Amino acid sequence: xxxxxxxxxxxxxxxxxxxxxxxxxxxxxxxxxxxxxxxxxxxxxxxxxxxxxxxxxxxxxxxxxxxxxxxxxxxxxxxxxxxxxxxxxxxxxxxxxxxxxxxxxxxxxxxxxxxxxxxxxxxxxxxxxxxxxxxxxxxxxxxxxxxxxxxxxxxxxxxxxxxxxxxx
Amino acid sequence: xxxxxxxxxxxxxxxxxxxxxxxxxxxxxxxxxxxxxxxxxxxxxxxxxxxxxxxxxxxxxxxxxxxxxxxxxxxxxxxxxxxxxxxxxxxxxxxxxxxxxxxxxxxxxxxxxxxxxxxxxxxxxxxxxxxxxxxxxxxxxxxxxxxxxxxxxxxxxxxxxxxxxxxxxxxxxxxxxxxxxxxxxxxxxxxxxxxxxxxxxxxxxxxxxxxxxxxxxxxxxxxxxxxxxxxxxxxxxxxxxxxxxxxxxxxxxxxxxxxxxxxxxxxxxxxxxxxxxxxxxxxxxxxxxxxxxxxxxxxxxxxxxxxxxxxxxxxxxxxxxxxxxxxxxxxxxxxxxxxxxxxxxxxxxxxxxxxxxxxxxxxxxxxxxxxxxxxxxxxxxxxxxxxxxxxxxxxxxxxxxxxxxxxxxxxxxxxxxxxxxxxxxxxxxxxxxxxxxxxxxxxxxxxxxxxxxxxxxxxxxxxxxxxxxxxxxxxxxxxxxxxxxxxxxxxxxxxxxxxxxxxxxxxxxxxxxxxxxxxxxxxxxxxxxxxxxxxxxxxxxxxxxxxxxxxxxxxxxxxxxxxxxxxxxxxxxxxxxxxxxxxxxxxxxxxxxxxxxxxxxxxxxxxxxxxxxxxxxxxxxxxxxxxxxxxxxxxxxxxxxxxxxxxxxxxxxxxxxxxxxxxxxxxxxxxxxxxxxxxxxxxxxxxxxxxxxxxxxxxxxxxxxxxxxxxxxxxxxxxxxxxxxx
Ligand SMILES: Cc1cc2nc3c(=O)[nH]c(=O)nc-3n(C[C@H](O)[C@H](O)[C@H](O)COP(=O)(O)O)c2cc1C
Ligand code: SF4
Ligand code: SF4
Ligand code: SF4
Ligand code: FES
Numbered sequence: 001x002x003x004x005x006x007x008x009x010x011x012x013x014x015x016x017x018x019x020x021x022x023x024x025x026x027x028x029x030x031x032x033x034x035x036x037x038x039x040x041x042x043x044x045x046x047x048x049x050x051x052x053x054x055x056x057x058x059x060x061x062x063x064x065x066x067x068x069x070x071x072x073x074x075x076x077x078x079x080x081x082x083x084x085x086x087x088x089x090x091x092x093x094x095x096x097x098x099x100x101x102x103x104x105x106x107x108x109x110x111x112x113x114x115x116x117x118x119x120x121x122x123x124x125x126x127x128x129x130x131x132x133x134x135x136x137x138x139x140x141x142x143x144x145x146x147x148x149x150x151x152x153x154x155x156x157x158x159x160x161x162x163x164x165x166x167x168x
Numbered sequence: 169x170x171x172x173x174x175x176x177x178x179x180x181x182x183x184x185x186x187x188x189x190x191x192x193x194x195x196x197x198x199x200x201x202x203x204x205x206x207x208x209x210x211x212x213x214x215x216x217x218x219x220x221x222x223x224x225x226x227x228x229x230x231x232x233x234x235x236x237x238x239x240x241x242x243x244x245x246x247x248x249x250x251x252x253x254x255x256x257x258x259x260x261x262x263x264x265x266x267x268x269x270x271x272x273x274x275x276x277x278x279x280x281x282x283x284x285x286x287x288x289x290x291x292x293x294x295x296x297x298x299x300x301x302x303x304x305x306x307x308x309x310x311x312x313x314x315x316x317x318x319x320x321x322x323x324x325x326x327x328x329x330x331x332x333x334x335x336x337x338x339x340x341x342x343x344x345x346x347x348x349x350x351x352x353x354x355x356x357x358x359x360x361x362x363x364x365x366x367x368x369x370x371x372x373x374x375x376x377x378x379x380x381x382x383x384x385x386x387x388x389x390x391x392x393x394x395x396x397x398x399x400x401x402x403x404x405x406x407x408x409x410x411x412x413x414x415x416x417x418x419x420x421x422x423x424x425x426x427x428x429x430x431x432x433x434x435x436x437x438x439x440x441x442x443x444x445x446x447x448x449x450x451x452x453x454x455x456x457x458x459x460x461x462x463x464x465x466x467x468x469x470x471x472x473x474x475x476x477x478x479x480x481x482x483x484x485x486x487x488x489x490x491x492x493x494x495x496x497x498x499x500x501x502x503x504x505x506x507x508x509x510x511x512x513x514x515x516x517x518x519x520x521x522x523x524x525x526x527x528x529x530x531x532x533x534x535x536x537x538x539x540x541x542x543x544x545x546x547x548x549x550x551x552x553x554x555x556x557x558x559x560x561x562x563x564x565x566x567x568x569x570x571x572x573x574x575x576x577x578x579x580x581x582x583x584x585x586x587x588x589x590x591x592x593x594x595x596x597x598x599x600x601x602x603x604x605x606x607x608x609x610x611x612x613x614x615x616x617x618x619x620x621x622x623x624x625x626x627x628x629x630x631x632x633x634x635x636x637x638x639x640x641x642x643x644x645x646x647x648x649x650x651x652x653x654x655x656x657x658x659x660x661x662x663x664x665x666x667x668x669x670x671x672x673x674x675x676x677x678x679x680x681x682x683x684x685x686x687x688x689x690x691x692x693x694x695x696x697x698x699x700x701x702x703x704x705x706x707x708x709x710x711x712x713x714x715x716x717x718x719x720x721x722x723x724x725x726x727x728x729x730x731x732x733x734x735x736x737x738x739x740x741x742x743x744x745x746x747x748x749x750x751x752x753x754x755x756x757x758x759x760x761x762x763x764x765x766x767x768x769x770x771x772x773x774x775x776x777x778x779x780x781x782x783x784x785x786x787x788x789x790x791x792x793x794x795x796x797x798x799x800x801x802x803x804x805x806x807x808x809x810x811x812x813x814x815x816x817x818x819x820x821x822x823x824x825x826x827x828x829x830x831x832x833x834x835x836x837x838x839x840x841x842x843x844x845x846x847x848x849x850x851x852x853x854x855x856x857x858x859x860x861x862x863x864x865x866x867x868x869x870x871x872x873x874x875x876x877x878x879x880x881x882x883x884x885x886x887x888x889x890x891x892x893x894x
Contacts, residue, residue: 025611028573028593035535035574062594069595069752072535072577089498089695089728090654092742101834101877105858126579126746128536129500130205131654132241132661143208149857149879 007051010040017055027058030066034073043074079114079121081159083107086136088127095149096135100124102152119163120156175562176441179554180432187429194231196275198222199248201421203237203507204539205500210263211245217267218247230275236508238421239662240408241654243286248402249274255297255358256402258286287406296379297357298334303364310352314371318354321371327379353390364390408659411678413640415648416501416624417664420508425543428550431511437556439630440518444564452523452630453479459634460646461626465491465582465619466697466724467799468645468712471626477606478524478614486526487610488517489591489617492533492540493575495582496695497746499726501650502620504662506533506540509624510547514570516623518557519630521568524616528569532587535574544572579696579750583798584617586752597752598798619724621650641667645711655692655728656683663727667711671701674710675729686731690814694723696743696750697803699810700736719810721803735832736815737822741769743807747800758801761792765808772819774835775826782819786812831893834878838894841882843868845890852882852891 007014013036020029033056037048044067053060067073085091085100100122104110107120114121130136133145139155147155200206200215218232240246243260247270250256257280259270266284273279298318300311315334322332354363356378363374365388377385399422403409414420423430431437443452457472478486490513494502506513517529533541548570551557559567573591580586581596588610590596609615625647629637641647645667651674654660658680665674671691675681682688690700693710699720701708708714715722730739748762765788771777789805796802812819821827828836841852841861846868853861853869860876863869871882883891 025592028591030593031574031576031590035576058593065595066593069597070576070578072575087497089496089692089726089742090660092498093655093728093730093734093739098877098879102857102879105860105875105877125536126497126577127499128204129494129503130208130241131498131500131652132205132244133208134654134660136208143204145208149881150855152857153859 006047007054009037009048009051009055013037013040014055017052020056027056027062030056030058030063031070034063034067038073043077076114078123079119080163081120081139082123083120084123084125084138086126086128086134086138087124088131088134090127090131091134091136094134098149099135099137099147099152102149103156106153106156119160170445172445172562172564173441176437179556179562183429183432183554187427187433191231194229195252196230197248197250198230198232198275199235199250200232201237201244201246202234202425203504204537205241205504206237206244206246207539209244209261213264214245214247214262214267217264218271221267221271225271225276227276234424234426235422236420236425237504237662238403238409239417239504239664240286240406240659241661242659246286249280250402251278253358258403258406259284260286287408296332298332299355299357300334301353301355303351303353310350314352314354317368318371318375321368321375322379325375325380327375332379359384362390363388408661408678408680411673412664413648413666414664415628415640416505416512416621416650417508417662418628419512420504420662423509423511425508425510426546428511428547428554428556431509435631436511437515437627439627440515440522440556441562443519443522443630444562444566447564449479449523449525452519455634456523456626456629457634459629459637460641460644461622461629461637462645462712463619464621464625464649464724466694466721468722471618471622474606474618475520475524475616477604478616481607481614483613484525485613486524487613487615488521488524488526488529489587489610489615490517490529490531490620490623491582491584491587491617492531492537492620493582493587494534494537494620494724495579496724496726497579498654498692498695498728499652499724501652501662501725503534503537503540504652505620505624505650506537507543510540510543511551512624512627513620514544514547514551514557516626517570518561518568519626520616520618520623522566524614526616527567528571530591530610531570531572532581532591533572533574535576541572541574548572578752579746580752580798580800583800586798587617588615595752597754598800600797621725642709642711644713649710649722649725651710651725651727653679653727653729656686656731656734657681657729658683665710668709670707670709672706674727675706679729682729682731686733688729689732689734690730690736692720692728692730692739692807693726694721694803694806695726696747697721697799697806698723698726699806700730700739700814702814719806719813721806733830733832735828735830736811736818737769737773737828738830738832740808740811741766741773744769744804747804751800751804755795755797755801757792757795758797758804761788761796762801762804764788765792765805769808772822773828773833775822777819777823779820779823781823782812782816785809831878831880837878837880838873839871839876839878839880839883840892840894841869841871842890842892843870845888846886847888847890849888851885851887855881855885857881 020026049063053063087096109115135147137144137147201211245262247259247262269281273281300315302310351364351366361384374385377383399414453475461471462468492502521529575581578596581590583598584605586596586598605615605617638646648664648666650664653663663678688703690702692700701718701720705718708718712722744766748766751758753759768781789809792805793802831837848866850865860872861869883893
């Protein structure tokens with residue numbers, strides 16, 4: 001089992017947990033803490049969840065219970081480029097299911113999976129609140145609106161080219 | 169004046185002074201939308217470009233201001249150029265190269281860029297613009313009547329044709345007491361004055377003075393305080409807006425959502441100061457009860473009654489919560505309000521907290537809305553700084569703290585008991601009610617939980633009175649409702665209308681109708697708990713009761729327009745997939761029942777359904793509704809039951825003919841290339857998004873069925889009818 005010396009959470013998060021401990025109902029900040037960890041590391045690792053349980057003085061089962069209940073929390077690392085297709089109603093009626101399908105075929109992965117090279121992962125979200133611009137796809141933080149099927153392979157190729165430029 | 173109002177006015181003066189210094193006498197204002205939707209459309213780049221050009225020009229009398237979104241999604245980014253005494257110009261779909269043009273030509277040289285004007289309303293080039301509006305629900309026919317008389321009169325009085333443009337708007341939210349007698353409101357641009365009159369003689373006087381001599385005719389200026397005037401003085405010339413009544417969205421697109429001073433300059437926190445001064449919590453509750461306000465989160469429970477429920481307990485620890493989880497996957501009213509006017513929600517919650525004796529409040533916001541969260545954090549901090557939140561607010565002895573809590577993508581957490589567990593840091597699984605949150609809520613204490621839009625209405629009711637509010641809307645549904653209009657509609661966006669407005673008015677008059685060349689099939693309201701209203705029932709008024717009557721619900725405000733290309737079976741399946749996925753799994757009927765229903769729908773959409781399946785769906789649906797624990801399960805079958813009621817034929821076509829009339833159901837669609845007809849032009853192969861068409865030039869092509877995603881692109885592009893749809 002992990003020992004205290006192996007704790008790896010960033011000091012900012014540790015100090016946030018400590019301020020939470022000062023407050024009434026400190027255990028109620030669990031989700032806020034998990035959000036902060038996901039923001040920082042991209043996902044919630046077993047080690048980090050265990051560390052949160054220890055530091056916040058709640059059972060580890062509570063932490064894993066919460067993190068598995070809420071879809072927004074990821075328990076696996078994402079690809080370098082996280083492609084997220086909105087599958088809200090507005091996007092659906094504007095053909096988001098076909099867009100998602102095209103990404104799956106093009107990348108050869110299913111929903112929730114990451115390509116072998118770790119470059120792309122594919123997820124869906126439920127409505128980003130920009131339904132007027134449907135169908136909507138986000139790649140990392142960038143929002144792409146009114147995405148057409150033709151754009152799917154273009155987007156992927158553009159990223160691949162840029163990435164090569166950056167790394168060579 | 170009392171001590172508290174003194175204190176408030178002091179703070180107000182200080183903030184306004186700072187704002188003056190900051191604006192430093194700037195005359196021209198360039199207003200740029202900044203909300204998630206605006207940014208997705210490129211507003212940030214547009215703003216950066218304006219800032220660059222402004223800096224280069226060295227002009228100090230021009231001010232760039234950010235506002236939330238006006239709800240005109242499909243035309244974003246929207247930029248306003250406001251020069252005193254000139255028409256307020258709005259530009260649509262502004263791009264970085266266009267910024268150059270707008271800045272050079274309009275901002276610097278005063279020449280509007282005509283072809284970029286929002287909705288191509290060349291009205292901006294008229295000398296004057298006139299809007300007529302009714303002042304009472306009893307006289308909604310008046311505006312049209314007076315508009316006609318007005319235009320005739322202008323002609324006979326020799327006012328140059330084309331110099332004045334007129335139209336009749338909605339009620340503009342101007343309904344006021346004692347207006348049943350038939351006065352009509354008349355808003356004139358660019359002077360932005362409002363007349364109210366009832367006889368032709370009076371109209372003549374206005375025409376002589378205002379339209380011939382160019383002088384405002386003071387005796388007939390309306391004495392009503394047009395709350396909405398602010399909005400309409402900027403946006404009233406655009407049809408999309410002038411048919412709306414903006415209460416909830418009164419500040420969206422007007423104030424800088426990151427500036428408390430801007431909110432205060434627009435009457436912000438006046439209502440709180442007033443109720444603190446009066447210090448009569450029960451009077452607030454009575455006023456809210458009298459207004460007839462009902463919850464906007466879907467249930468429609470009377471807000472005043474809810475607040476009264478909460479004060480019956482002797483427990484002195486009480487909470488207020490704002491439900492900003494906005495779970496309907498096709499709705500964005502709450503996001504827009506939070507991003508465009510966060511102060512109004514804080515304001516409403518502070519008043520509610522005073523009314524029920526709560527000292528602490530929580531805003532439960534979807535994690536998917538980072539900009540809304542950021543703006544709320546900023547707004548809370550600013551309010552704390554000037555003591556509008558925190559301890560001893562404005563010296564009243566009353567304390568109120570607000571905290572933000574983030575959701576994490578669970579639809580069921582929009583349900584009030586689940587939401588409270590989630591705030592407590594637990595899994596968000598609903599529990600049986602009663603006890604209701606007003607009896608035993610957060611950590612067991614009495615809790616009032618209301619929706620974003622409900623809270624946003626509270627300051628307006630307190631400020632303008634319950635009677636004023638109750639005049640808007642219908643007998644049983646008071647006030648306005650914001651809808652997120654999306655799907656196959658020309659003008660997608662946010663629309664706020666008085667309750668009782670018909671679907672037709674929303675979709676055609678405001679929404680501009682269905683997208684080019686298609687016909688309306690149905691309107692979906694209520695999201696995954698609602699249903700599709702067929703095109704034949706489009707004259708249904710939107711209020712709680714009428715929508716329930718036609719088998720849908722008001723819901724939280726999602727409104728998705730479907731056209732003849734949409735498959736109703738697939739749409740019903742879409743919603744059931746959603747609720748099935750979001751079921752928290754606590755009770756069997758919801759967890760297992762929705763799964764069974766989904767399996768049946770999957771069978772039907774794959775061509776393996778039987779006619780008995782339809783009865784099974786109905787039986788299961790009724791059972792789930794009756795036996796589920798929370799609202800999610802109790803409403804989950806609605807989209808399917810409703811589709812079966814209105815679009816049964818379509819289910820039957822899927823079952824008996826094994827055909828999806830709209831080709832939305834991909835398992836029932838297959839594309840093949842006829843080798844006899846294909847000339848090998850390669851077009852389809854180049855256009856296929858997943859490059860699954862193989863073949864060499866001038867030879868017949870072939871589709872790799874395993875990879876085909878049935879998008880139909882090849883079918884659409886082939887000029888030789890060689891692609892067959894089966
Ligand atoms: C599954 C489910 C999801 C809900 N989602 C929301 C939501 O996203 N926003 C909301 O305000 N109310 C939602 N509600 C309704 C709330 O339970 C509650 O009735 C509402 O927040 C009360 O506020 P109001 O009276 O102002 O409408 C949901 C209810 C259920 C059963
Ligand atoms: S009805 Fe569904 S969502 Fe509600 S408690 Fe039961 S299983 Fe959970
Ligand atoms: S577009 Fe038509 S004719 Fe041309 S290759 Fe494709 S199927 Fe053949
Ligand atoms: S239907 Fe779409 S995916 Fe299938 S072959 Fe035609 S173009 Fe390609
Ligand atoms: S449905 Fe995709 S943004 Fe709303």
